[in-house]
Amino acid sequence: MPDDSLPPETIRHARQGDMAAFEEIVRRFERPVRAWVAAHCPPGGDSDEVAQKTFIAAFARLDEFEDGTSFPAWLFTIARYQLMTETTRLRRLADYHTRYAPDLLDRELERRAADPSSRMTARLVHLLTCLEALGEPARRFVDWRYADQIPLQEMAERTGRSIAAVKKQLWILRQKLQECVEQKLAAEEGGAA
Amino acid sequence: MKPEGRFAELWTEYLEGELDEAGHLELRSLLAEHEPLRKQAADLYQVHRLLGFAGAAGDAESFVRDTLAQVPRISEAFVQGIMQQVQRRERPPDSPAEHGSKVVRFQPTVRPSANAARTWRRREWLAAAAALMVTAVGGAVWWGRRLRPLTFARVTQDAGALLMRDGRVVAVNELLPEGRLALVQGTLGLTYGRGVQVVIEAPAEFECRDAESLLLHSGRLAAHVPAEATGFTIETPRGQVIDRGTRFALDTSPQASTQVHVFEGKVDALAQDAPAAARRLVTGEALNLTRELEALQLRDGAFVHPEELPSVVAGLRIGQQQRWVAWRQTVQNDESLVLFAELDPQRLADGPVAGRMSVAGTRPVQGRWPGKTCLDFNQQGDAVKLDVGGQRVWPQLTLAAWVRLDRLGEPYQSLYHTDDWQRGRPGQLHWMITRSARMRLALQGNIIKGAAPGQNKFADADSSIPVLPERGRWVHLAAVYDSEARTVRFFLNGAFDNEVRHDIAHPAQLGSAQIGNWNQHDRKLSGRFDELVILGRALPDEELRAIHAAGNPYA
Numbered sequence: 001m002p003d004d005s006l007p008p009e010t011i012r013h014a015r016q017g018d019m020a021a022f023e024e025i026v027r028r029f030e031r032p033v034r035a036w037v038a039a040h041c042p043p044g045g046d047s048d049e050v051a052q053k054t055f056i057a058a059f060a061r062l063d064e065f066e067d068g069t070s071f072p073a074w075l076f077t078i079a080r081y082q083l084m085t086e087t088t089r090l091r092r093l094a095d096y097h098t099r100y101a102p103d104l105l106d107r108e109l110e111r112r113a114a115d116p117s118s119r120m121t122a123r124l125v126h127l128l129t130c131l132e133a134l135g136e137p138a139r140r141f142v143d144w145r146y147a148d149q150i151p152l153q154e155m156a157e158r159t160g161r162s163i164a165a166v167k168k169q170l171w172i173l174r175q176k177l178q179e180c181v182e183q184k185l186a187a188e189e190g191g192a193a
Numbered sequence: 194m195k196p197e198g199r200f201a202e203l204w205t206e207y208l209e210g211e212l213d214e215a216g217h218l219e220l221r222s223l224l225a226e227h228e229p230l231r232k233q234a235a236d237l238y239q240v241h242r243l244l245g246f247a248g249a250a251g252d253a254e255s256f257v258r259d260t261l262a263q264v265p266r267i268s269e270a271f272v273q274g275i276m277q278q279v280q281r282r283e284r285p286p287d288s289p290a291e292h293g294s295k296v297v298r299f300q301p302t303v304r305p306s307a308n309a310a311r312t313w314r315r316r317e318w319l320a321a322a323a324a325l326m327v328t329a330v331g332g333a334v335w336w337g338r339r340l341r342p343l344t345f346a347r348v349t350q351d352a353g354a355l356l357m358r359d360g361r362v363v364a365v366n367e368l369l370p371e372g373r374l375a376l377v378q379g380t381l382g383l384t385y386g387r388g389v390q391v392v393i394e395a396p397a398e399f400e401c402r403d404a405e406s407l408l409l410h411s412g413r414l415a416a417h418v419p420a421e422a423t424g425f426t427i428e429t430p431r432g433q434v435i436d437r438g439t440r441f442a443l444d445t446s447p448q449a450s451t452q453v454h455v456f457e458g459k460v461d462a463l464a465q466d467a468p469a470a471a472r473r474l475v476t477g478e479a480l481n482l483t484r485e486l487e488a489l490q491l492r493d494g495a496f497v498h499p500e501e502l503p504s505v506v507a508g509l510r511i512g513q514q515q516r517w518v519a520w521r522q523t524v525q526n527d528e529s530l531v532l533f534a535e536l537d538p539q540r541l542a543d544g545p546v547a548g549r550m551s552v553a554g555t556r557p558v559q560g561r562w563p564g565k566t567c568l569d570f571n572q573q574g575d576a577v578k579l580d581v582g583g584q585r586v587w588p589q590l591t592l593a594a595w596v597r598l599d600r601l602g603e604p605y606q607s608l609y610h611t612d613d614w615q616r617g618r619p620g621q622l623h624w625m626i627t628r629s630a631r632m633r634l635a636l637q638g639n640i641i642k643g644a645a646p647g648q649n650k651f652a653d654a655d656s657s658i659p660v661l662p663e664r665g666r667w668v669h670l671a672a673v674y675d676s677e678a679r680t681v682r683f684f685l686n687g688a689f690d691n692e693v694r695h696d697i698a699h700p701a702q703l704g705s706a707q708i709g710n711w712n713q714h715d716r717k718l719s720g721r722f723d724e725l726v727i728l729g730r731a732l733p734d735e736e737l738r739a740i741h742a743a744g745n746p747y748a
Binding site: 015016017019022023026027030031034035038039040043047048051052055056063102103104108109112123127128131142145146147149152167170174175177178181182 | 201204205206207208209217220221224225231232234235236237238239240241242243244245246247248253256257259260261263264514515518519522525
């Protein structure tokens with residue numbers, strides 16, 4: 001798991017306008033914040049933009065951070081606020097729900113945004129581990145879709161399957177990964193108890 | 194088909210962006226009717242998004258860079274740091290230092306992450322990071338190979354300038370690259386071959402076209418053109434200004450259109466919308482480049498002039514900005530602090546005074562430091578409204594502000610006006626610059642020493658030195674009120690000016706008030722207001738000197 005600790009002097013220096021110190025903060029928390037926002041950002045929202053706004057707002061409000069309290073908790077509170085703002089903005093788009101989101105998914109994501117932020121970091125770590133465990137052909141399939149962003153048509157041509165079969169394969173892989181993550185989370189919670 | 198099977202089809206179509214309107218409706222019905230499917234949808238959506246996030250390998254560096262580029266910078270060291278990194282990265286490890294090299298390469302350092310996520314696709318992450326480095330270096334080569342540096346204009350002053358071209362940071366060297374440049378923060382002084390001096394202040398976009406002209410897309414610019422360079426032309430989207438031997442300035446923005454101000458000599462102004470109606474402007478005149486060529490009041494404080502810039506550059510070089518940052522921290526911990534307000538729209542929205550102040554009109558412009566925004570007041574009605582302290586009274590009060598004034602001699606330049614003055618509430622306070630350019634602190638019900646009640650009841654406490662010489666520069670104004678000692682003491686740039694004694698002196702009261710305006714047509718402000726601090730005690734002279742010294746942008 002990522003190390004959430006941050007030397008108090010880093011925050012102090014950033015508060016005094018030391019951009020190198022603030023850069024250290026962005027580098028330290030870039031990944032968990034982006035992952036958390038990505039997983040909770042409603043369809044159609046730009047999750048990296050929300051993550052950036054989180055850091056920018058954090059910089060502007062560093063004076064308000066209370067020394068001795070949890071910096072990650074403070075940062076994720078800002079992230080929640082920024083996400084809420086983005087969600088509100090999206091909902092105000094006249095045709096948002098017909099274009100992007102089943103409103104019920106939207107609500108479920110909003111509910112989950114209240115969960116501890118550490119769960120999403122754990123989820124990401126387990127997801128990547130589960131992907132490793134899939135084996136080369138399946139992993140390559142996921143890479144094509146998510147890393148290389150190859151169109152379904154081309155994926156179909158590369159594999160000699162129909163587009164429908166490619167979609168089915170993606171469904172299966174997403175489900176497998178989801179189940180794998182849930183198992184690992186359950187094992188982790190059981191172990192902790 | 195079972196709901197689960199249909200959901201699998203619809204959900205895959207949805208994630209692939211191929212679900213049509215009918216499909217959306219069907220999917221919604223399924224989710225509404227089957228609670229487990231809602232959970233599954235959210236689970237799979239999060240898997241999908243996290244895979245997408247992880248798949249965007251190697252973009253951590255660009256995320257960090259983009260984020261930092263958006264942060265309102267308050268440290269000159271930031272720009273210097275970037276440039277030092279740029280220069281370091283530019284140099285191959287085994288090559289000697291390349292001071293004076295004009296080619297800039299960005300080669301982001303990819304720091305190893307402690308995150309266990311790197312267990313996945315380590316190769317891919319590294320490959321993507323390498324690809325990013327190649328892209329960045331390639332971009333820099335593109336900079337060096339395709340963009341010729343300008344030969345007819347040089348950077349001669351750099352006050353924390355951050356320049357970008359096509360979304361990439363450009364190192365501020367003596368030579369600028371050709372093409373459209375965005376000055377994101379700071380102030381830049383350029384010198385053209387025949388001695389033309391141009392100062393451009395962020396935010397601005399411009400293009401040095403040739404030895405005779407500059408295209409200002411947006412922003413504020415001041416130019417000094419010697420006689421031998423007569424004919425130097427500034428083009429803007431709204432028209433052009435041709436110098437006829439002068440000192441002039443332009444302000445082009447969506448809000449202000451394009452304004453031309455002539456401080457000395459003459460220029461010919463030609464509006465895009467009225468090409469046949471060129472207008473010659475002479476010393477002290479200003480106009481808007483519209484079809485009507487509408488006349489304006491001259492604003493000299495709205496521009497940074499070539500003679501001011503070296504002192505700003507020197508101030509940054511000796512660390513004045515860092516000194517101010519440290520002072521800001523100190524003053525916010527002062528137990529007597531009543532209000533510390535940076536009139537930066539973002540700080541007003543997110544900072545310690547969030548929710549306590551509202552802005553009417555005004556325009557965000559550069560403040561005392563590169564990257565720091567403040568508010569520009571010019572129109573009647575431009576104001577910051579606030580409520581400080583309610584009915585509370587202060588026997589002692591110190592008000593201090595950093596402002597940059599345009600015009601003096603008008604009835605009043607409003608600094609801080611409480612709204613209940615007209616109700617005759619004793620201690621209500623008005624702080625302003627009078628028509629004789631003196632600072633005034635008036636408290637409702639007070640009577641200055643020697644004034645017979647009823648005979649001279651409107652006599653107010655004024656400074657003795659006019660603020661006039663400080664027009665067009667940042668100036669620190671302060672007034673210290675002590676109702677117990679029955680005195681008002683004035684300070685101009687940290688120096689004690691004058692003490693006015695009172696026979697009757699009520700404790701000060703603030704409450705609802707306005708900065709830069711009041712509900713009278715003759716109470717407005719023309720200029721920039723950067724920072725206001727109010728302390729509930731009478732600051733001694735040495736502390737006022739220290740406040741000025743800590744916040745002074747000049748060396």
